[in-house]
Amino acid sequence: MGSSSGQSNNSYDLSFKILLIGDSGVGKSSLLVSFISSAVDDLAPTIGVDFKIKQLTVGGKRLKLTIWDTAGQERFRTLTSSYYRGAQGIILVYDVTRRETFTNLSDVWAKEVDLYSTNQDCVKMLVGNKVDRESERVVSREEGIALAKEHGCLFLECSAKTRENVEQCFEQLALKIMEVPSLLEEGSTVVKRNILKQKPENQSPPAGGCCS
Numbered sequence: 654m655g656s657s658s659g660q661s662n663n664s665y666d667l668s669f670k671i672l673l674i675g676d677s678g679v680g681k682s683s684l685l686v687s688f689i690s691s692a693v694d695d696l697a698p699t700i701g702v703d704f705k706i707k708q709l710t711v712g713g714k715r716l717k718l719t720i721w722d723t724a725g726q727e728r729f730r731t732l733t734s735s736y737y738r739g740a741q742g743i744i745l746v747y748d749v750t751r752r753e754t755f756t757n758l759s760d761v762w763a764k765e766v767d768l769y770s771t772n773q774d775c776v777k778m779l780v781g782n783k784v785d786r787e788s789e790r791v792v793s794r795e796e797g798i799a800l801a802k803e804h805g806c807l808f809l810e811c812s813a814k815t816r817e818n819v820e821q822c823f824e825q826l827a828l829k830i831m832e833v834p835s836l837l838e839e840g841s842t843v844v845k846r847n848i849l850k851q852k853p854e855n856q857s858p859p860a861g862g863c864c865s
């Protein structure tokens with residue numbers, strides 16, 4: 654990509670944690686891979702949790718997104734509560750061709766969010782995936798919009814396969830997070846902390862001033 658900009662070693666302004674949740678097979682990992690690498694293969698079910706980092710510029714800010722991809726299968730979900738810790742954004746995914754993945758968002762996933770999310774102001778986004786399979790669709794766009802409204806979420810329909818609306822999911826979520834002062838503050842605190850960490854520790858303790 655040519656020469657570097659000659660900037661200091663912090664190459665982003667804000668850092669956010671995003672969490673992907675929803676039933677097994679809805680396409681959470683596919684969405685993430687589609688967003689990160691623009692290629693999608695058939696993926697194996699996620700075991701436990703996985704995460705990927707993506708840097709992008711949204712609204713003039715350079716962002717580092719750490720995106721946590723959780724397992725939908727109950728037996729692979731361990732230490733669930735810890736995934737939620739410190740997340741500024743949560744993406745709730747369903748499959749527009751499987752109604753139970755949609756109803757489970759209210760019955761299972763939204764409850765888990767209420768239980769474990771430590772961040773009161775956390776931004777939620779409802780995503781209906783697999784819109785490329787239009788002929789098999791069973792959940793309408795209107796139903797999605799209504800559920801999102803009910804749970805106070807942003808809403809988008811997308812396809813991890815064709816990449817339709819995939820970038821928009823993450824960008825719109827990031828933009829919304831940046832509109833919330835407490836989340837913006839958290840995002841910049843992480844960056845500041847990392848910059849401090851990178852400073853060499855060559856300071857000796859102050860001489861004198863000690864008692865006796």
Ligand SMILES: Nc1nc2c(ncn2[C@@H]2O[C@H](COP(=O)(O)OP(=O)(O)OP(=O)(O)O)[C@@H](O)[C@H]2O)c(=O)[nH]1
Pocket residue numbers: 675676677678679680681682683684694695696697698699700723724725726782783784785786811812813814815
């Ligand atoms: N047609 C179509 N298939 C998709 C799409 N997204 C995912 N799939 C397929 O759906 C299956 C499940 O996708 P995954 O990404 O593994 O689903 P997941 O939500 O991560 O599942 P768990 O890890 O078990 O929770 C795979 O065979 C994908 O290829 C999409 O947008 N369109």
Ligand SMILES: [Mg+2]
Pocket residue numbers: 681682683697698699722723724725
């Ligand atoms: Mg997965």
